Amino acid sequence: xxxxxxxxxxxxxxxxxxxxxxxxxxxxxxxxxxxxxxxxxxxxxxxxxxxxxxxxxxxxxxxxxxxxxxxxxxxxxxxxxxxxxxxxxxxxxxxxxxxxxxxxxxxxxxxxxxxxxxxxxxxxxxxxxxxxxxxxxxxxxxxxxxxxxxxxxxxxxxxxxxxxxxxxxxxxxxxxxxxxxxxxxxxxxxxxxxxxxxxxxxxxxxxxxxxxxxxxxxxxxxxxxxxxxxxxxxxxxx
Amino acid sequence: xxxxxxxxxxxxxxxxxxxxxxxxxxxxxxxxxxxxxxxxxxxxxxxxxxxxxxxxxxxxxxxxxxxxxxxxxxxxxxxxxxxxxxxxxxxxxxxxxxxxxxxxxxxxxxxxxxxxxxxxxxxxxxxxxxxxxxxxxxxxxxxxxxxxxxxxxxxxxxxxxxxxxxxxxxxxxxxxxxxxxxxxxxxxxxxxxxxxxxxxxxxxxxxxxxxxxxxxxxxxxxxxxxxxxxxxxxxxxx
Numbered sequence: 001x002x003x004x005x006x007x008x009x010x011x012x013x014x015x016x017x018x019x020x021x022x023x024x025x026x027x028x029x030x031x032x033x034x035x036x037x038x039x040x041x042x043x044x045x046x047x048x049x050x051x052x053x054x055x056x057x058x059x060x061x062x063x064x065x066x067x068x069x070x071x072x073x074x075x076x077x078x079x080x081x082x083x084x085x086x087x088x089x090x091x092x093x094x095x096x097x098x099x100x101x102x103x104x105x106x107x108x109x110x111x112x113x114x115x116x117x118x119x120x121x122x123x124x125x126x127x128x129x130x131x132x133x134x135x136x137x138x139x140x141x142x143x144x145x146x147x148x149x150x151x152x153x154x155x156x157x158x159x160x161x162x163x164x165x166x167x168x169x170x171x172x173x174x175x176x177x178x179x180x181x182x183x184x185x186x187x188x189x190x191x192x193x194x195x196x197x198x199x200x201x202x203x204x205x206x207x208x209x210x211x212x213x214x215x216x217x218x219x220x221x222x223x224x225x226x227x228x229x230x231x232x233x234x235x236x237x238x
Numbered sequence: 239x240x241x242x243x244x245x246x247x248x249x250x251x252x253x254x255x256x257x258x259x260x261x262x263x264x265x266x267x268x269x270x271x272x273x274x275x276x277x278x279x280x281x282x283x284x285x286x287x288x289x290x291x292x293x294x295x296x297x298x299x300x301x302x303x304x305x306x307x308x309x310x311x312x313x314x315x316x317x318x319x320x321x322x323x324x325x326x327x328x329x330x331x332x333x334x335x336x337x338x339x340x341x342x343x344x345x346x347x348x349x350x351x352x353x354x355x356x357x358x359x360x361x362x363x364x365x366x367x368x369x370x371x372x373x374x375x376x377x378x379x380x381x382x383x384x385x386x387x388x389x390x391x392x393x394x395x396x397x398x399x400x401x402x403x404x405x406x407x408x409x410x411x412x413x414x415x416x417x418x419x420x421x422x423x424x425x426x427x428x429x430x431x432x433x434x435x436x437x438x439x440x441x442x443x444x445x446x447x448x449x450x451x452x453x454x455x456x457x458x459x460x461x462x463x464x465x466x467x468x469x470x471x472x473x474x475x476x
Contacts (some may be wrong), residue, residue, distance in 0.1 A: 062302065067297075067349055069351060092390050099344055099345075099347040099351060099388065100348070100352035102343075102347055103341075105451070106337055107341060109337040110303060111336075114303075114306065114307030115307075133388050133389055145380035146340060148384075149377040150371050151335065151372075
């Protein structure tokens with residue numbers, strides 16, 4: 001019987017690739033999608049589509065944070081002005097949501113314990129990223145310790161194996177992630193990366209720029225998978 | 239200006255004492271109360287009463303865990319059979335809620351970052367406790383690392399001080415906690431500890447037994463605070 005894994009799924013390029021990666025490693029995947037008051041529901045809609053296409057069960061966790069502290073949660077707060085690709089990753093932009101990944105991982109940990117999953121996959125990336133602190137390797141090493149100490153398996157009386165946090169994309173460039181996604185036949189064309197929820201991606205936010213940078217590095221003329229026969233739009237589409 | 243602190247408040251004896259302890263250390267406290275699908279709402283009601291008496295602002299966070307994995311969440315699952323005081327603390331009972339404190343702390347961390355709080359207080363105790371893994375000191379040491387690595391303050395560019403997790407009761411006996419609560423004039427008489435939500439505490443669950451053990455060790459005939467003039471019921475009352 002294959003091992004169970006929880007996969008955090010945002011409907012974006014990275015988490016979708018991560019889901020297909022976990023599947024390729026023969027994990028029985030359970031997707032967790034969060035409705036945490038983000039500016040738009042588009043990524044949730046796309047996350048559900050991805051989970052259905054991947055044929056994995058999914059749960060949507062609804063969270064209402066009474067505080068804001070992020071331009072991704074607070075519509076009265078403007079999204080940051082466009083940064084150049086060189087600037088992205090330096091400093092922490094206003095789109096940072098306080099402790100978001102810690103909240104997500106804590107729910108994933110609870111789910112993993114409840115169903116006996118052995119791994120939690122998250123598509124965190126510390127190369128082509130916005131500079132968020134909770135995307136860096138040392139953060140995940142720290143969370144691994146919480147997972148080791150704070151669960152049933154940490155009891156001497158318990159013979160269960162511990163739960164591992166897996167960040168397969170953490171050291172990849174966006175182009176490498178896209179290549180991996182294409183190779184794994186992940187439906188990258190339906191993923192949504194833009195911070196805004198318009199009909200079309202804005203093309204200028206950090207997330208859009210990093211996505212475009214990745215796609216422009218990949219040569220779609222030489223598809224490495226069947227998926228690429230339907231060339232994924234660099235900006236993503238519905 | 240006094241430093242801000244988030245205090246996790248369950249409406250029980252330990253968290254109420256912790257709130258009054260944080261106040262005594264001149265923190266400006268913000269209480270966080272969780273409605274996470276526990277068997278009864280009594281502790282939430284009492285938590286709100288405590289926050290109002292303490293004159294601290296509070297937020298109630300509503301969480302719906304689609305999974306159960308605990309007799310504290312699943313009413314179809316019987317609460318554990320009565321354990322003797324000697325047995326309590328050995329092994330992890332079915333009342334353990336997977337990753338509950340990690341979820342609570344992750345919200346507290348988010349709140350702390352959003353409002354610029356410098357500390358998170360939690361009334362965890364590893365002496366007179368049910369044996370939950372997320373009540374032990376090494377778990378909090380691990381979470382402190384997550385708090386160090388996963389927040390804005392971990393960025394080199396950021397000059398904010400980090401956030402500390404504070405567990406003032408972790409090495410105290412229940413009797414010591416009660417004495418501290420009485421000294422700080424915490425309203426222990428309105429706290430609720432019982433796992434069940436009846437009109438009166440059941441008196442036999444782990445939580446009731448630990449509470450009674452504590453009160454029977456404290457001599458109410460020699461009150462050390464004005465609060466004790468109205469002697470707190472060992473079983474708690476509304």
